[in-house]
Amino acid sequence: MSDAPPAAPAALRPRLDATAYQALTDAARRDPKRYWRKEMGRLDWIQTPNEIFDDSKGWFADGKLNASINCLDRHLKQRGEQTAVIWQAEDRDTNLHLTYRELHARVCRMANVLRHQGVKRGDRVAIHLPSVVEGIVGMLACARLGAMHVVLFGGFSAEAIADRLADSGAVLAITANVGRRGAKRIPFKVTMDAALALRPDALAVRTVLVVEVTDDPVPMQAGRDLLLAPLLADASTECAPESMNANDPLFLLYTSGSTGKPKGIVHGTGGYLLWAAYTQEMVFDHQNGDIFWCTADIGWITGHSYVVYGPLANGGTVLLFEGMPSHPGPGRWWEVIQQHKVTTFYTSPTAIRALMREGDDVPARYDLSTLRVLGTVGEPISHDAWAWFDDVIGQKRCALVDTWWQTETGGIMISPIPGAVKEKPASATLPLPGVRPLLLDEKGYPIEGAGEGILCLDGSWPGHALTIWQDDALFKTTYLAPYPGHYFTGDGARRDEDGYYWITGRVDDVINVSGHRIGSAEIEDALAADHAIAESAAIGIPHDLKGQSIVVYLVPRHENADGLAERAMKIIAAKVGRYAVPEIIHIVPDLPKTRSGKNVRRLMRKIACGEREGFGDLSTLADPGVVKVLIEIVNRGD
Numbered sequence: 001m002s003d004a005p006p007a008a009p010a011a012l013r014p015r016l017d018a019t020a021y022q023a024l025t026d027a028a029r030r031d032p033k034r035y036w037r038k039e040m041g042r043l044d045w046i047q048t049p050n051e052i053f054d055d056s057k058g059w060f061a062d063g064k065l066n067a068s069i070n071c072l073d074r075h076l077k078q079r080g081e082q083t084a085v086i087w088q089a090e091d092r093d094t095n096l097h098l099t100y101r102e103l104h105a106r107v108c109r110m111a112n113v114l115r116h117q118g119v120k121r122g123d124r125v126a127i128h129l130p131s132v133v134e135g136i137v138g139m140l141a142c143a144r145l146g147a148m149h150v151v152l153f154g155g156f157s158a159e160a161i162a163d164r165l166a167d168s169g170a171v172l173a174i175t176a177n178v179g180r181r182g183a184k185r186i187p188f189k190v191t192m193d194a195a196l197a198l199r200p201d202a203l204a205v206r207t208v209l210v211v212e213v214t215d216d217p218v219p220m221q222a223g224r225d226l227l228l229a230p231l232l233a234d235a236s237t238e239c240a241p242e243s244m245n246a247n248d249p250l251f252l253l254y255t256s257g258s259t260g261k262p263k264g265i266v267h268g269t270g271g272y273l274l275w276a277a278y279t280q281e282m283v284f285d286h287q288n289g290d291i292f293w294c295t296a297d298i299g300w301i302t303g304h305s306y307v308v309y310g311p312l313a314n315g316g317t318v319l320l321f322e323g324m325p326s327h328p329g330p331g332r333w334w335e336v337i338q339q340h341k342v343t344t345f346y347t348s349p350t351a352i353r354a355l356m357r358e359g360d361d362v363p364a365r366y367d368l369s370t371l372r373v374l375g376t377v378g379e380p381i382s383h384d385a386w387a388w389f390d391d392v393i394g395q396k397r398c399a400l401v402d403t404w405w406q407t408e409t410g411g412i413m414i415s416p417i418p419g420a421v422k423e424k425p426a427s428a429t430l431p432l433p434g435v436r437p438l439l440l441d442e443k444g445y446p447i448e449g450a451g452e453g454i455l456c457l458d459g460s461w462p463g464h465a466l467t468i469w470q471d472d473a474l475f476k477t478t479y480l481a482p483y484p485g486h487y488f489t490g491d492g493a494r495r496d497e498d499g500y501y502w503i504t505g506r507v508d509d510v511i512n513v514s515g516h517r518i519g520s521a522e523i524e525d526a527l528a529a530d531h532a533i534a535e536s537a538a539i540g541i542p543h544d545l546k547g548q549s550i551v552v553y554l555v556p557r558h559e560n561a562d563g564l565a566e567r568a569m570k571i572i573a574a575k576v577g578r579y580a581v582p583e584i585i586h587i588v589p590d591l592p593k594t595r596s597g598k599n600v601r602r603l604m605r606k607i608a609c610g611e612r613e614g615f616g617d618l619s620t621l622a623d624p625g626v627v628k629v630l631i632e633i634v635n636r637g638d
Ligand code: ATP
Pocket: 255, 256, 257, 258, 259, 260, 261, 262, 263, 301, 376, 377, 378, 379, 380, 381, 402, 403, 404, 405, 406, 407, 408, 428, 489, 490, 491, 503, 505, 506, 596, 598
């Protein structure tokens, strides 16, 4: 293991300015093929593509490459001894610095183990692990063999895992004996066993490889389960990579399930990898010596593109943290930033709101002066959370990027670019060069200039998903059919007079009260400014006269919530308008959230409408128990 300290953080000298941004945007618009022919040079190709884009063949159709070569082998000459991954254990004193050379060797060993277990090109391999290095290693090992990884979020229940194993047809699963969460042990392997037992006939898993994170005992089933460490120790550190077509799938990943049944999104090798690398460099102003920390679990697309593929394709250094933000104390994340001199920190509005609640004196105890770029993703960020992140964490020195994108887009689409696109608090700002958003009205006509409407994307971009696993028809009906000729995002947005985009929430969540269209985010943003309100969710329910009326679920910060509902009504009337004042405010202890931390408004809508069953797939909820609590509160009429 190398303990060499990483190079000093780069100076605050962004690589792009406003003129360069405009020039790139113009070039990409004028001649997209030429633009992407140049940009594809970011990757090492086994066979350089001649075909850049074609509607039916997709991106770089005749190109050949391997993603693991791009993330590992090609860096060995220049940066073999540079740290590729810093792993910080939950325990303060334990960490690991893996150089590119060491990571390469580990990936080759893992790929050889998988190959030996019969994994072939095109097979699916499930990865269900806590935040340990083997997750990254497993993903890149699959890429080396041309097998598709299917990363399953660590917190999934046995049912959620079984659904995804069945849908994907995974032949092998990698899991851990346990995961650590403070003093608690999360039984990964036991959950995997339960998943495999749920419907043995529907599952193709032949082998389960087990990472021993601790020395806790682990149940093993002879003939199926194998401990990974001894197999790795015996495997060679060299493994010939497969030559993949650009549009061969790299992975299959299920969406968060905020709006219903998760979709198995398939991404290709060439276009996706280019998009991850291009956006990571541009949006995070990637420079030599950066220590890049994206807090997302690798089980989400954010973890795929910005823990693994983007930064490693760019030869960066990523930080992977095993623990939680709040253990052993509320300053743990800030301590990790100080300890590892993190320069770039990418997280979610949900996490920021939770950390804000702990008070400003917590981050004040740590040295955060190495930070240069801060980012958020996943949900609209409220003005007050944006300001806190900028002020208390960024100390007004840092660029703050609110990045809008989706599992389906592969990487960031709309975001400020440090030095080049000036921020406006709580706005995702402008599209990256090569991205062409447009707003449509309800009839599907484009809105010119400032206005609010349905966010669609014109043309294609290299990160565009290939399809939904084994359901190309669903892919077409979901994204391509609603507004023919455009990609439908499902989100609503407002465009201001400077052309900046403000995401207003999901189109399905837009509330229409007597002809006034109100985005859920507008109401929630207004309420977030009140210090007695931890968070809120606004939804619309049918109303005889007004079309819809508004219901707000409100989580108070303190136990005593006297007078809070009345105050919330006043805030909404003052900041949004009288037409947006809710009919009812329910004071609740918590909101139903996906495991990726997003509000599930479809459930809140059903509960507010008096429905008591037929809630559909609840496996993506972080805490399904919340549903019962909300039903009781709504029944009581609180
Ligand atoms: P499902 O598609 O299964 O309902 P999901 O849409 O939550 O789940 P993701 O692909 O992880 O799954 O999330 C993408 C969505 O997250 C976007 O469509 C958008 O609604 C929201 N989102 C992401 N980033 C931002 C952002 N910066 N601002 C506002 N909303 C965002």
